[in-house]
Amino acid sequence: MEFSKNLLFFFSALGAFNGLFLSLYFGFLIKNRSRATHFLAALLFVISVRVTKSVFLTFYPGTSSVFVSVGLTACFLIGPFLYLYTRIAINPHKVHKWNWLFHVIPVLIFMTIISIQYPYREYRHLWWRSPPRIFGMLLFIQWTLYTIAAIHQARNTFKILWSSTKKITTLDFWIINIVTGSFIIWLAYNTTTYTSYIVGALSFSFTFYITLVIWIIKRRKSTLTFLTPTVKYAxxxxxxxxxxxxxxxxxxxxxxxxxxxxxxxxxxxxxxxxxxxxxxxxxxxxxxxxxxxxxxxxxxxxxxxxxxxxxxxxxxxxxxxxxxxxxxxxxxxxxxxxxxxxxxxxxxxxxx
The missing domain is CATH 1.10.10.60 (Homeodomain-like)
Incomplete structure (x- = not known):
């Protein structure tokens, strides 16, 4: 059992590193950067930080509470960044320049207060999935609502999969993969016993898959312009x-x-x-x-x-x-x- 756990955490560490690299790539290195690619970078970044927190907490139990709080904050931001990416990728003209702050700033303020008033080391039981799991329940509700909202945003994109008249575009393909991958991570986190092991391994698979898609596209000498939709008359x-x-x-x-x-x-x-x-x-x-x-x-x-x-x-x-x-x-x-x-x-x- 110890060997299998260590193997899972090895892949978790790789997934965290790979996710950080991809977030850097989408945020700063990709040629056709846009608001959509920036929020995709943010989504990959917070997933990676969340996994990194679990890796350090497992191998280094003495990890500071500040770093743990950063990891928990990242967990609260996965849902908002998934929703923001999906919404902006599909309807960029419907999201004003600074509206995203309404989804992010409250989380940062809330987690700053919680980190000061309820340090993780002393109140970790409040993050458990059994009573009195008040913070754990808040995370579950918030993440679930944002995941549902993201799926709702992408509903017409998913319908194309079963359409006999419409062809799936590269943008549709990308949105479907991002939303599906994030949903699987949410499902594993909220339904499995060993969330750190399973979510870490899934995060590795998720980021590795994205890397593989990028590599294939680059081999075909294509660009990643499909990450940002071209909206006619936007x-x-x-x-x-x-x-x-x-x-x-x-x-x-x-x-x-x-x-x-x-x-x-x-x-x-x-x-x-x-x-x-x-x-x-x-x-x-x-x-x-x-x-x-x-x-x-x-x-x-x-x-x-x-x-x-x-x-x-x-x-x-x-x-x-x-x-x-x-x-x-x-x-x-x-x-x-x-x-x-x-x-x-x-x-x-x-x-x-």
């Missing part, structure tokens, strides 16, 4: 009132007037009728509907085609395609199958 996002107005007008143009039946319809034509600039319309479709202009008009053309197939028995399928605004039969069939999952002829047979 600095000039359409406000909610204007977006609602555009939606109402588009509904009138496409559902009531059916302007998509015009085979020569262009983005600028629609923008003129909406009395906005073409780039604003493109921005609205991309940001609010996650559709390009061509996909948007094809969506309406296919909807109109399905209605005609069901109600008009005189027109041929080719004529229906032309009537709906498609310039060629092949374009009609391709768009129809993409949206409905079957060809127009198959759809027609299903309604007989």
């Amino acid at each position: 600095n000039r996002k359409i406000d909610q009132e204007k977006a609602s107005s555009i939606a109402d007008k588009l509904n009138t143009l496409f559902k009531e007037e059916e302007i998509h039946r015009n085979p020569n319809l262009k983005l600028s034509d629609v923008a003129d009728q909406l009395h906005i600039k073409p780039h604003e319309l493109s921005q609205y479709l991309n940001d609010n509907l996650e559709l390009s202009f061509s996909n948007y008009i094809n969506m309406h053309r296919v909807k109109t085609a399905t209605k005609l197939i069901q109600t008009n028995t005189l027109l041929t399928l080719e004529a229906i395609g032309n009537e709906c605004g498609f310039k060629s039969n092949s374009t009609f069939y391709t768009a129809f199958k993409k949206q409905e999952g079957m060809t127009p002829s198959q759809f027609k047979k299903s309604w007989k």
